[in-house]
Amino acid sequence: MKQHVAKWVVATTLAASLAIVPLASGGAQTAHAATKQAASVQSEIAVYLDGQKLALAQAPYLRNGVTFVPMSAIFKALDASVTYEPSTKTIISRKGSTTISLKVGSKKATINGKSVSLTAPAELVNGTTFVPLRFIGEAFGAEVAWKASEQKVVITSLEALMEREQQKWEQERASQILTTTQNVALNDEKVVMIETDLGQGSGVVVGPNEILTNYHVMYEATSAEAYDVDGRTFKIEGVVASNESDDLVIVKTKTALNIDPVSIASPYDIQKGDPVVAIGSPLGVQNTATDGIVSNIVADKDITYIQFSAPIDHGSSGGGLFNQYGELVGINTLGYDDVNMDINFAVSIDDVLDLLVDYISKPEQTPKFIASKLPESLKDLSTDQLASFMTKNFSSISTTAMSDGALTNWTVKRDEKGWLVFEANIDPIFYSLYGEKVKDQIGSWAYNTGYELRKRLPDETVRIVINYDRVYDFEPQGYAPSELTALGDGKWRLHFAILDYQGKTTAVVKMR
Secondary structure, three states: OOOOOOOOOOOOOOHHHOOOOOOOOOOOOOHHHHHHHHHHHOOOOEEEEOOEEOOOOOOOEEEOOEEEEEHHHHHHHOOOEEEEEOOOOEEEEEEOOEEEEEEEOOOEEEEOOEEEEOOOOEEEEOOEEEEEHHHHHHHOOOEEEEEHHHOEEEEEOHHHHHHHHHHHHHHHHHOOOOOHHHHHHHHHHHEEEEEEOOOEEEEEEOOOOEEEEOHHHHOOOOOEEEEOOOOOEEEEEEEEEEEOOOOEEEEEEOOOOOOOOOEEOOOOOOOOOOEEEEEEOHHHOOOEEEEEEEEEEEEEOOEEEEEEOOOOOOOOOOOEEEEOOOEEEEEEEEEOOOOOOOOEEEEEHHHHHHHHHHHHHOOOOOOEOOOOOOOOOOOOOOHHHHHHHHHHHOOEEOOOOOOOEEEEEEEEEEOOOOOEEEEEEEOHHHHHHHOOOOHHHHHHHHHHHHHHHHHHOOOOOEEEEEEEEEEEOOOOOOOOHHHEEEEEOOEEEEEEEEEEEEEOOOEEEEEO
16 A cells, blocks of 8 residues: 655643543542542443554542542553653653653653643552543553533544544545546647757656756756747756766756646655556657556665666657646656566656756756766877776766677777777677667667767867677687687687778768
8 A cells, every 4th residue: 555644743832731521520630539439439430442442450530620530551552662660759751752751740741851731630549550541641642532412431542543644645646546648638748859969858747947857868068948848939048957976966957948847746655556557758759658557666876767668769858757636756768678668767757856956956057958978179189098097987878788799898099090999898798799789779879979080189080999809618610810819728718800981071981
């Protein structure tokens, strides 16, 4: 069952509400008279906790409008611990984060160290300590009521009150469930398509001029625009809040969007199996809506991802994932290609809220685009320094496979033609498992990496060679002699280029 977090406020000054409506008899009583009264009315006063009558060894009694019950029995019924210190006649009881303390004969008590006044003190009668029932019950968050016509005290525990609130909340939530059509109608205009000078993605409206999207959608862009479903165009001034590790940014538009922002879901109100709707612009097909379920909730370091089965594709990044109540539960960020089922992920609303709260605390940020982390020029670096640069910044090829392709042993040298040759080895296991499936992504990586190098080395002809390199305990067949090297002891090295990029003002890529 989903857990709804309800806040409960327990009054710390209870003196004004301690009295239970008295029986039809008046006048002050002595302790001796109280004992006689308890004996005469014990069969008439019953105590019920959450609908169950408490079996009390000593009968409760009423004196001066206050109902007294035996100490040990009532604390046990309320699932509270109790300690009695005979020397000081002090009663100390704990339940959860609440600690109460009172003394026999004293009209002062404490709740979590704060002093409160009692209408009547605890009493010692015939060797049994009796405590004022209403004070004890309400101190632990319970409701206490007197049913005069039935001569009984009715206690509703904090746990029962919370369960009642939970049921009420679930009934209200059930009445708010939307059909897929209603969900899309509610949120379609709140999702926009984003185009930058480098690519295309999606975003969701979170403020008058604010759109939430992925960090990677905006990274290194120098200009961008947002398009709503009504065909309006909004110029994006830049990023005003970001969290690279969570892959989230908030961008600000130059003019007001005049679009209601999305409703934000509670991080606690989502679980596996819940229906969801994804809205984004896959491959530039604006505001495509798909539905599915929450397949899993996955923690990766400090980020929580919602895995879902609604189909998305490239360009859906930054779009919204909505629950069955039309509330935003995540920002769509990635998925696996070439698999037999839809395995897609959204950054959880829990992480989204962190960014939103951070932005709200300091909203007057100057919009600016995210500059590249790479230096503007590499012209003055030696070949060894260039190799270190590649190791630091290009240590893997990011793909939609189950893992990225690690690159190791970067070297840089000049060949006989004077070209700068950048060379590394790809993880052979990755290439064997996924190389064919992500061949186009490896090619895109080569073009992008070559572009970054050529931009920073404008006078150079650049070559990037990525090799397959692995040692076997047998001689692999079907390869060119130049690709095999005998190492002795029956071992052979297989070495060949899987990618050969060459470029200056234009570029060409050869792949295997």
